[in-house]
Amino acid sequence: MSNPEFPYYGLSEEHQAIREAVRDICDAKVAPFATVVDEEARYPQEAHDALLAADFHAPHVPEQYGGAGADALATVIVIEEVARACVSSSLIPAVNKLGSLPVMIGGSEELKAKYLGALARGEGGFSYCLSEPDAGSDAANQRTRAVLDRGSDGDHYILNGVKRWITNAGTSEYYTVLATTDPDERSRGISAFVVEKSDEGVSFGAPEKKLGIKGSPTREVYLDNVRIPADRLIGEEGKGFEYAMKTLDHTRITIAAQAVGVAQGALDYALGYAKERQQFGRPIADNQGLQFLLADMGMKVEAARQLTYAAAGRSERGDSDLTFFGAAAKCFASDVAMDVTTDAVQVLGGYGYTRDYPVERMMRDAKITQIYEGTNQVQRIVMARQLLAGIQSQI
Secondary structure, three states: OOOOOOOOOOOOHHHHHHHHHHHHHHHHHOHHHHHHHHHHOOOOHHHHHHHHHOOOOOOOOOHHHOOOOOOHHHHHHHHHHHHHHOHHHHHHHHHHHHHHHHHHHHOOHHHHHHHHHHHHOOOOOEEEEOOEOOEOOOOOOOOOEEEEEEEOOEEEEEEEEEEEEEEOOOOOOEEEEEEEOOHHHHHHHEEEEEEEOOOOOEEEOOOOOOOOOOOOOEEEEEEEEEEEEHHHEOOOOOOHHHHHHHHHHHHHHHHHHHHHHHHHHHHHHHHHHHHHOEEOOEEHHHOHHHHHHHHHHHHHHHHHHHHHHHHHHHHHHOOOOHHHHHHHHHHHHHHHHHHHHHHHHHHHHHHHHOOOOOHHHHHHHHHHHHOOOOOHHHHHHHHHHHHHOOOOOOO
């Protein structure tokens, strides 16, 4: 017997419409360039232009700052659909959220209006500078320093240090930079700042030569006596690490969305291939062994999607169990992405192992989702701590 008050789980019409709109754009203006972007290891300018024109380049920016005002689930759907076509391109909306979210969390109204407004208008992307040569999983081990200079021309901070593994570095105009303002306080001595690409003393290393996501430049960022106005401090001194960790609680879900998207893209291609490829006089899709493989792929993708959407709901509401769900979604979905893209290569056999077909690119692209924004080993530590603290809701 049905209960008319039961809240049936499903996407709203608005979220469905967003998916359809993004998919149409990606089919027309992103997917056709995915192979050449990977082959040439170049920035996906076509995707950038198409997403910007449709206001999907940074959909999370609130309307009051000129953005689309997309909620966390809508942003996840945008990233998922772009990743289905091209993971490198999906890093445009994903990293714009990652880089600007500390400003949204801790920044003053003036800072939000200036930089979120610029991001919404397409005046430049936003990158996130947390990792360093000696600060990866140990993110609190910051060596970049920020020293307050009370000069005759007003208060400024002088930044010195090196940031490593910075996504879209050199392409983005704006950077959230974590730096130590009090070395004796470890994580409580870390502050966050907005640095602009044009600031004197900012430079970039050569692009990393990567296994996947070759269309998204990854570089070191060098800060050599970079002098910035004190009002570019995000929030309060010593709160930077707190803002950074809160940011990751939300943005790990965008990595889960990337993982779901690339897994779905690989599954879609494998299904089409299995129905067309003939062996022993019939489509290989007729073979029960292959059907079992495809069924497992579909089951894993849908499970990852549901966990990711559940986490997105918690992100939007700011639920107390967000840390657990963000880590769980990122960890589970990225493991699924690696499994499903590898299985897609298997479905295509020898063809899957060649660059003439997209599934090998998808497999290479999927791997990074298990690594960045916290390795999956770190995610399991995070989840275990949340469980032991009793911070997990019953759905």
